[in-house]
Amino acid sequence: MGEFELLSRIRDRLARPGPRIQLGSGDDAAIVVPGGATATSVDALLDGVHFRREWSSQAQIGAKALAAALSDLAAMGAEPGEAYVVLGVPTDLDEDGCMELLGGMARVAGETGTTLAGGDVTRAPVLTLAVTVVGHAERAEDLVTRSGARPGDALVVTGALGGAAAGLLLLEQLSASDIDPTPGGSISDALLGRQLKPVARLAAGRTLADAGAGAMIDLSDGLGGDARHIASASGVALRIEVAALPIASGVAEVAAAAGRDPLRLAVSGGEDYELLATLPPDRLDAATAAVEKQSGVALTRIGEVAAGEGVEIRLPDGALLEATGFDQLG
């Protein structure tokens, strides 16, 4: 069965095609009339590298793959448009499993206004997803790159950090009962949710773009590593105060149970999919209010942009905490 038939089977769960789509899945290519600038990004997720099938339902895996891809569009301040999905299917995943996975993806597509516009289905040794997303903006200048940070800018982050990394520790080393006294406790639930059910900060990204963000990136690899990408692309130094970081609820408990430093977890842990952005200081208050109003997400000032290069992450006592990103390939 091809991708067209699979998508047909979940057609009633698909978002209405966006106004730009002239022709969706089922031909040699989808036809879109963008009408302005596009932002295009591709993300691959493989079982055993980016997720584990035993940790998640098929629907969660499909939803996470699309959310992770859309997070790159959030970091550009783009409006989600179309997604194109490669699904590599191992022999032990049947058609119903594929349907469940695409159903999870279709749910996120519907919630975000993304059209699943095409794809390819093939056999693969392990469950493999590659999602290409195309976002839109009226003009190329409306999109926020990593290279627009300027000395004197404020450095801000959406939401809270470390939750996804703490969720990963719960899955890999600990169990929920190490943290929550009662089964299904809310702390472990929230942290597992951050790891298994990430959300792309699309509304916050567009609001930050409108509010004048100079540079923006999504935190997929970890604050330390992703901050370096902005510093390098912009030719500036980023100074981050650990005392200012918004740490997700429960990270301290998980870190204590695992014998880890909660601050390092928040700095180096990946997959939070929060946004790190720079703002001229005179835009900070308006941006903070607008992000909270438009998306219900807190915006926290965690440092500043200075002349120089690289990233400095300072502990409350002024000592330098070494920033560590994931070194894994990709």
Add this chain to the structure above:
Amino acid sequence: MGEFELLSRIRDRLARPGPRIQLGSGDDAAIVVPGGATATSVDALLDGVHFRREWSSQAQIGAKALAAALSDLAAMGAEPGEAYVVLGVPTDLDEDGCMELLGGMARVAGETGTTLAGGDVTRAPVLTLAVTVVGHAERAEDLVTRSGARPGDALVVTGALGGAAAGLLLLEQLSASDIDPTPGGSISDALLGRQLKPVARLAAGRTLADAGAGAMIDLSDGLGGDARHIASASGVALRIEVAALPIASGVAEVAAAAGRDPLRLAVSGGEDYELLATLPPDRLDAATAAVEKQSGVALTRIGEVAAGEGVEIRLPDGALLEATGFDQLG
């Protein structure tokens, strides 16, 4: 090492970014200002499913992955624009191997005017490629879908058929010495080239679109199966005369050596990446001349479009040859 660093290392072999590219690889997303309509398609190729590493150099694998993806743009009559590449790297492929693979892809990109605008690199159990290509046209109506075939149209095909399937037989069941009396003979070379080094018929596709093609598809699964896609999408019957098929040189010899029917090989063999199109009869002569002039490829009338549904493939004696496409997933 991430995709950005890999692409940086082959930067001098990359095509100059097209005029629509505002920002290429290295940020959260590439920024493009399309200016008209886009055609977007994604193709996945995995070792053991779509190719075998022992048959090809890394450069050939990279080149084939991009050519196969671009073939879908050829079938729309689109001008190639950008490509986004997922590279899943097994442990036994080192960085130089990745570079060689991307170098082969960069060569095809350069030859076709395609910009490698982004990607993702990850670990994978087997070599995995997923290529998203975006093509452009001034207007959506300029792109040729599968659904515009009308009764009375002529059915035409570019180039010659069966060569890729014969090349596959040489790799899987026979050896070149079964066909060519001398080593490195030209017949086996040409057939192996059709299998391992396919070319997307981009110029022919644009010429056919300009010449008024009603429906078009690229022959990736085989003539029989791909003809059914046009018949189904257009709601018509396609009548194909086997006697009219342009059979690639050497197919008869390979079929004889393998005990296969050369006509069935030409009808059901995939991966020729030729174009199958429908044309109003009064456009046929001009289109044939234009395709030959613009792309040096022959255009052959192989049948006609009729009212009805499905595909009829008739042998020279009038008997019906059952059309058989690949039934593999995807």
